Amino acid sequence: MTSDVVALLRAALGDRVDTSPASRNHARADKSGHAADGTPLAVVHAASVHDVQETLRIASATGTPVVTRGAATGLAGGANTGAGEIALSLRAMDRILEVRPDDLLAVVEPGILNADLDRALTAQGLWWPPDPASREISTVGGNIATGAGGLLCAKYGVVRDCVLALDVVLADGRLLQLGHRSVKGVTGLDLTALMIGSEGTLGVIVGATLKLRRRIAGETRTLTATFPGVRDAAVASAAVTASDVQPAIMELMDAASLAAVHAHLALPLPARGQAQLTIQTDGPSAAADADAIAAVLAAAGGTVRVAADGTEAEQLWRVRRSMHPAMETLGTTLIEDVSVPRSALPAMFDEITRVEEAYGLTIPTVCHAGDGNLHPNFVFAGSVVPDAVWAAADEIFRAALRLGGTLTGEHGIGVLKSRWLRDELGDDQWELQRQIARVFDPAGILNPGKVFAT
Amino acid sequence: MTSDVVALLRAALGDRVDTSPASRNHARADKSGHAADGTPLAVVHAASVHDVQETLRIASATGTPVVTRGAATGLAGGANTGAGEIALSLRAMDRILEVRPDDLLAVVEPGILNADLDRALTAQGLWWPPDPASREISTVGGNIATGAGGLLCAKYGVVRDCVLALDVVLADGRLLQLGHRSVKGVTGLDLTALMIGSEGTLGVIVGATLKLRRRIAGETRTLTATFPGVRDAAVASAAVTASDVQPAIMELMDAASLAAVHAHLALPLPARGQAQLTIQTDGPSAAADADAIAAVLAAAGGTVRVAADGTEAEQLWRVRRSMHPAMETLGTTLIEDVSVPRSALPAMFDEITRVEEAYGLTIPTVCHAGDGNLHPNFVFAGSVVPDAVWAAADEIFRAALRLGGTLTGEHGIGVLKSRWLRDELGDDQWELQRQIARVFDPAGILNPGKVFAT
Structure with missing residues (x-):
C-alpha cells in the first residue's frame, strides 16, 4: 500500500517525488522543537498547481494523509509530517x-x-x-x-x-x-x-x-525606556496605547529576557529586575510621535533613551532581535504565544509571575506590547517538554482566556496546542469548526492530527 | 400550524410578538424596492439575547423560517420577510x-x-x-x-x-x-x-x-474636478490611486448623475457629458495631500476647484449626497453595486456606456472611485424591474467579473442577485458554500431563498 502510493506519485510527478532519508527526516519537524512520530512516505516538491492537484488526487484515491509545508518555520508543529503521510512542499513555487x-x-x-x-x-x-x-x-x-x-x-x-x-x-x-x-x-x-x-x-x-x-516615506525614530520591573513596563506600554499616538512597533522584554540577551551579547548586565520597552515610530510625524511617546514613558517612570541616529537605533533593536539566539544558548525552548487586550498586559504579567513562583520556573517573556501578544519562553534540557512545563503553560493559557485573550496570537494551534482548543472555543464551536473542516475534506486527509485532533 | 407558531412565540415572548398588519407588511421589504411575496406570520421585537434564543428554539422546533432584520436599509432584499416566515427584528437591542x-x-x-x-x-x-x-x-x-x-x-x-x-x-x-x-x-x-x-x-x-x-485630528480638505466625459474622470481617479497620495474619500459622478442632481437642486446645468470627481483628504497632511491630488487631476485634464472653507466643502459634498434623492424623483430605482480593481475603472465605464447604447437606456452611475465600487442606477416606472433592465444589469455583472471584480462590493446578494451567484463563485465553490451554511443551519430555516436560493 505504502509503496503503491509512492509509485503512483512517482509515475505522476517523476523526480519531484523525494524519498531520500534526509528529506523525509527533515519533513518531520518545523521550528517548534517538536517532531512527528515516524517518517513520511515521501516529500513532494511541487513545482506547479498541477503538481499539487495530482498529489491530492492520488492522496484522495488512496486515503493517504497530506501535510502541506512551506519553509517549515512554524512554531506549533503544524507542518510536521509523520509515518504514512505525504509531505507536500510548496517551497519551490516561489514566483x-x-x-x-x-x-x-x-x-x-x-x-x-x-x-x-x-x-x-x-x-x-x-x-x-x-x-x-x-x-x-x-x-x-x-x-x-x-x-x-x-x-x-x-x-x-x-x-x-x-x-x-x-x-x-x-x-x-x-x-x-x-x-x-x-x-x-x-x-x-x-x-x-x-x-x-x-x-x-x-x-x-x-x-x-x-x-x-x-512604502512609508521618511525616516523612522527609535527609543527605549527601562523600568524597575516588568509590571511598570507593561503599565507604561498600556499608557502609550491609551495615548493618542500610534507607535509602529512597541516591544517589551522582561528582566529574564533582557538579562539573557545582555549576557549573550556581552553587554553590561542590566539592574536586577529591570525590564525594557523598545519603540519605533514612522511616517511624516515620526519625530513628533517619538517625542510624545518619550513623554508618556517618562511620566510612567521610565528611563528614556532616544536613538540619535540609525546606527544607535540599530544597536537598540539588536537587543530585541537577539532574544531567540540567547534562548537557544540556554537549552531547548518552548515559545508560547498568548494574546490579551492591551489594557490587560500588566495583569497578564502578574499571572506569569505567579506561575513562575508556583512552579519554581523562570519564564523569560517578550511581548509585542503594541498589540498585546506575549511570548513566554520555557527553557529546559533535552527534547521532550517536561510535564511541569506543560502544567505551567496550561495555567498561562487559562489566564489569557480569563483576561479576554486567546491561546495563540500568531503561531497557530498545530499539534502543540490542540489539546487546549476546546477550552477556548467551547464544545459547541469546536464541533461546528470540525464539521466545517469536514465539508472541505470529507475523508480527513488534510493535516490530520493537527488543530482539531483531540 | 401557523397559529401554533405564533401562539408558541407569544407564550414565550408576550407582547414582543407583533402581529399587527402594518408591522407585518412593513417587514416584507427593505430599501431595495423589492418586497417579499406574502406577509410574515409575525414580527418579533427581540429585547435580549434570550428573546433571540427563544425565537430560534421555537422556529427550529416547528420548522419555521426566520429572517433577521435590523433597520431594513438593505439594498438586495436580504431582510425581506414573506409568507410563513418569522421576522426577527433586533432593532430594539441597541445598547x-x-x-x-x-x-x-x-x-x-x-x-x-x-x-x-x-x-x-x-x-x-x-x-x-x-x-x-x-x-x-x-x-x-x-x-x-x-x-x-x-x-x-x-x-x-x-x-x-x-x-x-x-x-x-x-x-x-x-x-x-x-x-x-x-x-x-x-x-x-x-x-x-x-x-x-x-x-x-x-x-x-x-x-x-x-x-x-x-478620531482623525485636524481639518479635512475638499476638492472637485470636472472632466469632459466619464472616461476622463475615471482615468484621473486611477491616476490618483497610482500616485503616492491616499485620499480619504474619492467619489465619481457620471454625466447623467451630475445632470440629475443639478436639476434636482436647481443648480446651473453642467456642460453636456461632464463628469466630476469629489475628493476629501484628512489627517496631518490633509492640505499637502489636497494640493498633490489637485496637481494630478489638473495634469489629467480636470478643472479643479479646492474648497476655501468648510462651508464651500459642504456645498460640494451636497451634490454627491443628493444622488439618491435625485434618482427618486425620476422613478423607481434599482441600484447596482459592482466592484472592480481600480485600474479597471475606465474599462468598466466603457462597458456601462456600451450597455447603455445596446439597450437604449440611461444608467446614471456613481462610484466610490477610491476603492473601485460602482453603483449603476436603473430607473424605471412601476414597481417591477423590467426584463430589459435585468438583461442590461446581467451584462454589467459579467463585465465586472471579466475585469477581475465582483457582483457586489457592499450591498450583498440577498434575493436580487442570487441568480448570478454561481456565475461568480463557480459551481464547486457555490456547492461548498452551501454545505458550510448547512453545517450552521441543517434544516435551512435561516433566511431561506436568499443568497444560495437558486
Missing part, C-alpha cells in the same frame, strides 16, 4: 506572477519568502506589510496558512487584512478561486478569510492575491 | 455595553445605528470607521451581516477589518462566542470573519466587539 502598483496588489505563488517578496516590491515603492519575525526565512503561503502576525500589527494590521484572493486546491484535487481583485467584495461567504489561519486543514493554498501598501 | 479607549474597542448590541454609535464615541476621541452612506439609518448588526462598505474604505478599511468578536445565536438557539478581545488571535478557524457578510444565513448576530480608531 511573483504579477505586481500592480496602480491597484496596490501582487499575485504570488505560496513558496516565496516574505522578505524576498518585499524586496522585489521596493523598486516600485510598494510594501508587503505582514512582518513575522521569521520574515527572512518564512514563506508567504505559510504566513497566510497560519495567520501569522509580527511586530507592526497594531499600526498596519495582520495578514488577514492583507489578502484579497486565494487559489486553493481541495482534498480531492479540485482547484477553487476564492475572493477577487477588487478592494471591496461581499459575494457569498468569505472563504478567503476562512482559509487564513486554517493551518492546512481546509485546502492547499497555491496562489495568493495580496493587498499591498505604499 | 452600547462597553467602551474601552485603552483597548480601542467597544462592545455593542446589533440594533444600534452606526451614526449613533459613532456620536457616542466622539467624547472619548474614538471613531467607528465603517461608513455606509446609510450610516444615519442603518444598524451596526446589519452593517456586519451584509459586510457593508462605504466611502472611506480605501483609506480606513471595510467592516471586516473592524470586528474582533461576535456573539451568534445558531438556528437551534444555542449561543456561540466567536473571536476574542485581543488585537491578534488565530485559534482555530476564523468564524468571526465568516459571519461578516453572511446575510443572515449562518446565525443571528446578537453582540459585537468592535475595533475602533482614534
Whole structure:
C-alpha cells in the first residue's frame, strides 16, 4: 500500500517525488522543537498547481494523509509530517506572477519568502506589510496558512487584512478561486478569510492575491525606556496605547529576557529586575510621535533613551532581535504565544509571575506590547517538554482566556496546542469548526492530527 | 400550524410578538424596492439575547423560517420577510455595553445605528470607521451581516477589518462566542470573519466587539474636478490611486448623475457629458495631500476647484449626497453595486456606456472611485424591474467579473442577485458554500431563498 502510493506519485510527478532519508527526516519537524512520530512516505516538491492537484488526487484515491509545508518555520508543529503521510512542499513555487502598483496588489505563488517578496516590491515603492519575525526565512503561503502576525500589527494590521484572493486546491484535487481583485467584495461567504489561519486543514493554498501598501516615506525614530520591573513596563506600554499616538512597533522584554540577551551579547548586565520597552515610530510625524511617546514613558517612570541616529537605533533593536539566539544558548525552548487586550498586559504579567513562583520556573517573556501578544519562553534540557512545563503553560493559557485573550496570537494551534482548543472555543464551536473542516475534506486527509485532533 | 407558531412565540415572548398588519407588511421589504411575496406570520421585537434564543428554539422546533432584520436599509432584499416566515427584528437591542479607549474597542448590541454609535464615541476621541452612506439609518448588526462598505474604505478599511468578536445565536438557539478581545488571535478557524457578510444565513448576530480608531485630528480638505466625459474622470481617479497620495474619500459622478442632481437642486446645468470627481483628504497632511491630488487631476485634464472653507466643502459634498434623492424623483430605482480593481475603472465605464447604447437606456452611475465600487442606477416606472433592465444589469455583472471584480462590493446578494451567484463563485465553490451554511443551519430555516436560493 505504502509503496503503491509512492509509485503512483512517482509515475505522476517523476523526480519531484523525494524519498531520500534526509528529506523525509527533515519533513518531520518545523521550528517548534517538536517532531512527528515516524517518517513520511515521501516529500513532494511541487513545482506547479498541477503538481499539487495530482498529489491530492492520488492522496484522495488512496486515503493517504497530506501535510502541506512551506519553509517549515512554524512554531506549533503544524507542518510536521509523520509515518504514512505525504509531505507536500510548496517551497519551490516561489514566483511573483504579477505586481500592480496602480491597484496596490501582487499575485504570488505560496513558496516565496516574505522578505524576498518585499524586496522585489521596493523598486516600485510598494510594501508587503505582514512582518513575522521569521520574515527572512518564512514563506508567504505559510504566513497566510497560519495567520501569522509580527511586530507592526497594531499600526498596519495582520495578514488577514492583507489578502484579497486565494487559489486553493481541495482534498480531492479540485482547484477553487476564492475572493477577487477588487478592494471591496461581499459575494457569498468569505472563504478567503476562512482559509487564513486554517493551518492546512481546509485546502492547499497555491496562489495568493495580496493587498499591498505604499512604502512609508521618511525616516523612522527609535527609543527605549527601562523600568524597575516588568509590571511598570507593561503599565507604561498600556499608557502609550491609551495615548493618542500610534507607535509602529512597541516591544517589551522582561528582566529574564533582557538579562539573557545582555549576557549573550556581552553587554553590561542590566539592574536586577529591570525590564525594557523598545519603540519605533514612522511616517511624516515620526519625530513628533517619538517625542510624545518619550513623554508618556517618562511620566510612567521610565528611563528614556532616544536613538540619535540609525546606527544607535540599530544597536537598540539588536537587543530585541537577539532574544531567540540567547534562548537557544540556554537549552531547548518552548515559545508560547498568548494574546490579551492591551489594557490587560500588566495583569497578564502578574499571572506569569505567579506561575513562575508556583512552579519554581523562570519564564523569560517578550511581548509585542503594541498589540498585546506575549511570548513566554520555557527553557529546559533535552527534547521532550517536561510535564511541569506543560502544567505551567496550561495555567498561562487559562489566564489569557480569563483576561479576554486567546491561546495563540500568531503561531497557530498545530499539534502543540490542540489539546487546549476546546477550552477556548467551547464544545459547541469546536464541533461546528470540525464539521466545517469536514465539508472541505470529507475523508480527513488534510493535516490530520493537527488543530482539531483531540 | 401557523397559529401554533405564533401562539408558541407569544407564550414565550408576550407582547414582543407583533402581529399587527402594518408591522407585518412593513417587514416584507427593505430599501431595495423589492418586497417579499406574502406577509410574515409575525414580527418579533427581540429585547435580549434570550428573546433571540427563544425565537430560534421555537422556529427550529416547528420548522419555521426566520429572517433577521435590523433597520431594513438593505439594498438586495436580504431582510425581506414573506409568507410563513418569522421576522426577527433586533432593532430594539441597541445598547452600547462597553467602551474601552485603552483597548480601542467597544462592545455593542446589533440594533444600534452606526451614526449613533459613532456620536457616542466622539467624547472619548474614538471613531467607528465603517461608513455606509446609510450610516444615519442603518444598524451596526446589519452593517456586519451584509459586510457593508462605504466611502472611506480605501483609506480606513471595510467592516471586516473592524470586528474582533461576535456573539451568534445558531438556528437551534444555542449561543456561540466567536473571536476574542485581543488585537491578534488565530485559534482555530476564523468564524468571526465568516459571519461578516453572511446575510443572515449562518446565525443571528446578537453582540459585537468592535475595533475602533482614534478620531482623525485636524481639518479635512475638499476638492472637485470636472472632466469632459466619464472616461476622463475615471482615468484621473486611477491616476490618483497610482500616485503616492491616499485620499480619504474619492467619489465619481457620471454625466447623467451630475445632470440629475443639478436639476434636482436647481443648480446651473453642467456642460453636456461632464463628469466630476469629489475628493476629501484628512489627517496631518490633509492640505499637502489636497494640493498633490489637485496637481494630478489638473495634469489629467480636470478643472479643479479646492474648497476655501468648510462651508464651500459642504456645498460640494451636497451634490454627491443628493444622488439618491435625485434618482427618486425620476422613478423607481434599482441600484447596482459592482466592484472592480481600480485600474479597471475606465474599462468598466466603457462597458456601462456600451450597455447603455445596446439597450437604449440611461444608467446614471456613481462610484466610490477610491476603492473601485460602482453603483449603476436603473430607473424605471412601476414597481417591477423590467426584463430589459435585468438583461442590461446581467451584462454589467459579467463585465465586472471579466475585469477581475465582483457582483457586489457592499450591498450583498440577498434575493436580487442570487441568480448570478454561481456565475461568480463557480459551481464547486457555490456547492461548498452551501454545505458550510448547512453545517450552521441543517434544516435551512435561516433566511431561506436568499443568497444560495437558486
